[in-house]
Amino acid sequence: MSDDKLLEIKDLSIHYFTEEGIVRAVNNVQLSLRRGETLGLVGETGAGKTTTALGIMGLVPDPPGRVVSGEILFGGRDLLRLNKGQMRRHRGKDISMIFQDPMTSLNPIMTMGDQIAEVIRLHEKLSRADANRKAAQVLEMVGIPAQRMNEYPHQFSGGMKQRVVIAIALACNPQLIIADEPTTALDVTIQAQVLELMSQLQSELHTSMLIITHDLGVVADSCQSVAIMYAGRIVESGRIEDIYEDTKHPYTKGLFSSLPSLSTKVKRLKPILGLMPDPANLPAGCPFHPRCDSCMPICTELDPQDTGLGNGHMVRCHLYGQHDAGEDLA
Amino acid sequence: MLRYIAKRLLTMIPVLIGISFIIFVLMYFTPGDPAEMLLGDLATPEQVDALREELGLNDGFFQRYFNYMKGLLKGDLGKSYVSKMPVWDEIATRLPVTARVAFLVAIFAVLIGIPIGILSAVRQYSFIDSITRVFALLGITMPSFWLALLLVLLFSVQLGWLPPSGLYGPIYYIMPILSISAVSIATITRTARSSMLEVIRQDYVRTARAKGQYERVVLFRHALLNAMIPILTIIGIQFAGGLGGAVVNEQVFAIPGLGKLMVDAIKARNYPLIQGSVLVLAVLQSVVNLVVDILYAFVDPRIRSQYSRKVGKKAPKLAVAAAAASDEAAATTLEGGDI
Numbered sequence: 161m162s163d164d165k166l167l168e169i170k171d172l173s174i175h176y177f178t179e180e181g182i183v184r185a186v187n188n189v190q191l192s193l194r195r196g197e198t199l200g201l202v203g204e205t206g207a208g209k210t211t212t213a214l215g216i217m218g219l220v221p222d223p224p225g226r227v228v229s230g231e232i233l234f235g236g237r238d239l240l241r242l243n244k245g246q247m248r249r250h251r252g253k254d255i256s257m258i259f260q261d262p263m264t265s266l267n268p269i270m271t272m273g274d275q276i277a278e279v280i281r282l283h284e285k286l287s288r289a290d291a292n293r294k295a296a297q298v299l300e301m302v303g304i305p306a307q308r309m310n311e312y313p314h315q316f317s318g319g320m321k322q323r324v325v326i327a328i329a330l331a332c333n334p335q336l337i338i339a340d341e342p343t344t345a346l347d348v349t350i351q352a353q354v355l356e357l358m359s360q361l362q363s364e365l366h367t368s369m370l371i372i373t374h375d376l377g378v379v380a381d382s383c384q385s386v387a388i389m390y391a392g393r394i395v396e397s398g399r400i401e402d403i404y405e406d407t408k409h410p411y412t413k414g415l416f417s418s419l420p421s422l423s424t425k426v427k428r429l430k431p432i433l434g435l436m437p438d439p440a441n442l443p444a445g446c447p448f449h450p451r452c453d454s455c456m457p458i459c460t461e462l463d464p465q466d467t468g469l470g471n472g473h474m475v476r477c478h479l480y481g482q483h484d485a486g487e488d489l490a
Numbered sequence: 491m492l493r494y495i496a497k498r499l500l501t502m503i504p505v506l507i508g509i510s511f512i513i514f515v516l517m518y519f520t521p522g523d524p525a526e527m528l529l530g531d532l533a534t535p536e537q538v539d540a541l542r543e544e545l546g547l548n549d550g551f552f553q554r555y556f557n558y559m560k561g562l563l564k565g566d567l568g569k570s571y572v573s574k575m576p577v578w579d580e581i582a583t584r585l586p587v588t589a590r591v592a593f594l595v596a597i598f599a600v601l602i603g604i605p606i607g608i609l610s611a612v613r614q615y616s617f618i619d620s621i622t623r624v625f626a627l628l629g630i631t632m633p634s635f636w637l638a639l640l641l642v643l644l645f646s647v648q649l650g651w652l653p654p655s656g657l658y659g660p661i662y663y664i665m666p667i668l669s670i671s672a673v674s675i676a677t678i679t680r681t682a683r684s685s686m687l688e689v690i691r692q693d694y695v696r697t698a699r700a701k702g703q704y705e706r707v708v709l710f711r712h713a714l715l716n717a718m719i720p721i722l723t724i725i726g727i728q729f730a731g732g733l734g735g736a737v738v739n740e741q742v743f744a745i746p747g748l749g750k751l752m753v754d755a756i757k758a759r760n761y762p763l764i765q766g767s768v769l770v771l772a773v774l775q776s777v778v779n780l781v782v783d784i785l786y787a788f789v790d791p792r793i794r795s796q797y798s799r800k801v802g803k804k805a806p807k808l809a810v811a812a813a814a815a816s817d818e819a820a821a822t823t824l825e826g827g828d829i
């Protein structure tokens with residue numbers, strides 16, 4: 161059963177220890193991703209998505225950040241137990257990451273070709289010439305003529321840069337690609353092209369992917385499962401059909417009703433009122449309760465636990481939990 | 491690129507004309523008579539006047555400026571009033587001494603300042619960082635002649651390990667280099683630290699790590715190279731400053747360099763020698779600036795492409811960019827990051 165799980169995150173917590181206090185960016189996160197599948201991680205800015213991704217990559221900036229608990233099983237091995245050298249050998253080879261902003265993700269003083277060849281030479285025993293040849297192939301694969309190898313980032317547009325970033329991520333044929341809002345910084349027309357390119361390459365190369373986004377449309381198009389993140393927690397997760405058709409968590413419902421929908425005619429979009437709490441200063445109980453329409457007394461006191469609804473559908477909300485936890489309080 | 495260099499060399503000409511004019515005016519209005527100084531107290535007014543006539547000091551302002559410029563255009567800096575030797579020959583024997591010290595100081599400061607700056611940035615707020623910042627502050631605020639005197643007291647007077655003055659062998663260079671380089675080391679350290687701090691937060695450094703690159707390579711190839719522009723600027727400023735600013739330290743250690751030559755020339759109101767030295771220093775300063783700008787182009791392809799594009803039109807913009815870069819660097823030095 162668990163054999164086909166490429167990535168399984170258990171109880172992951174990552175905190176930033178700053179002078180102003182402890183920022184609880186990621187709290188007891190559970191995620192799993194099967195081989196060949198795409199998982200969407202959705203949440204507002206500041207929900208802890210990037211921090212989760214950096215946790216998987218072993219790149220949480222330390223100081224101030226630290227993984228305080230949990231396991232990140234990748235192909236059955238806990239990445240958090242690897243030493244620096246072992247983790248370094250995984251990065252770029254087995255797991256690679258596409259960062260949010262292509263404008264700043266490339267080294268301005270290295271040629272595109274060198275930046276792609278760099279990752280190839282790190283993980284494959286190739287001569288410089290062979291690595292360059294392979295870099296050229298990868299560049300062609302993302303739709304950029306190989307003649308542009310010797311150009312620098314400032315000679316490329318945003319969309320072209322993101323293609324190069326994708327080329328770097330794909331160059332060593334990784335098992336897992338983490339794409340952190342890969343299109344947020346791009347023009348709408350370019351967004352579609354880049355997403356199209358990514359899903360095409362993914363199906364050619366059979367790579368598993370974790371897409372971080374706040375666009376539920378992107379999730380619907382390219383993901384098999386989805387996890388909704390709020391204030392560092394996964395509040396609901398499951399197969400995409402379950403989440404879209406049998407939405408449980410009030411926050412997820414809020415996300416859907418704040419979307420313009422084509423199928424149902426909604427007169428007005430309904431934004432979720434209020435702001436996400438500051439992860440350095442989370443409210444007691446369920447962190448969503450100040451904004452929740454269905455808030456109950458217990459919600460202000462007790463943080464809800466994960467509740468399984470079958471078929472991998474999980475929700476973290478007192479509406480669905482057995483309320484025996486409340487009796488413990490009394 | 492070559493056209494750019496040629497153009498920069500041409501623009502030096504008006505700068506040098508301006509400098510020569512200013513230094514001429516300053517000398518003209520400075521009190522003190524070279525003839526009297528040369529002849530001493532016992533000379534009769536007639537003797538003094540004869541010498542003034544001989545040196546051309548009795549001519550009016552414009553006549554003297556005209557004569558001076560006529561010489562300059564022929565590449566003739568004039569003759570020293572004191573030694574009667576051509577100014578150029580005097581400078582040519584002294585400049586290498588100063589240049590050698592300045593060069594050694596620059597190398598020493600770079601070799602110490604850059605690694606410490608990087609270490610301090612990588613371990614920001616650590617114990618090492620705090621120590622570095624304190625010493626950098628000390629190095630910048632402590633006058634180098636004072637440090638020189640302390641060193642002499644310790645190593646020459648107390649311990650007797652090092653000769654207190656002169657420049658007769660490698661051992662003689664130790665104290666001058668230590669005292670002169672303190673400021674440079676401190677400035678380069680601070681610039682390297684603040685520039686690295688800015689760069690290691692950049693996304694492309696994270697990208698390099700995400701590729702599985704070795705931390706060492708991430709720091710040097712990805713971060714340091716990108717942090718190099720302000721550091722190069724400051725090295726250039728320090729090196730040029732070391733050429734021109736050797737005045738005091740050459741005095742302390744009795745080093746027979748250009749600085750000492752200038753001080754002696756100023757004391758004797760030896761106008762041709764003063765003017766010649768200042769001009770040579772100005773040329774050197776401009777050349778150092780040019781070399782730094784060329785190094786920018788080696789480091790940064792964006793600057794490279796600016797240089798090679800239509801030189802004529804781009805030049806003013808470039809100058810502004812370069813000025814902004816050095817302003818930035820200067821500002822960093824002054825504020826010293828967040829020290």
Ligand SMILES: Nc1ncnc2c1ncn2[C@@H]1O[C@H](COP(=O)(O)OP(=O)(O)O)[C@@H](O)[C@H]1O
Pocket residue numbers: 176178183185203204205206207208209210211212221224225439
């Ligand atoms: N280096 C850091 N130091 C301190 N706090 C951080 C750091 N990086 C992120 N955070 C905080 O952690 C929280 C989660 O951030 P992030 O993971 O970037 O969220 P997301 O990617 O979902 O927008 C935010 O409150 C953010 O301010």
Ligand SMILES: [Mg+2]
Pocket residue numbers: 209210211260340
């Ligand atoms: Mg993010």
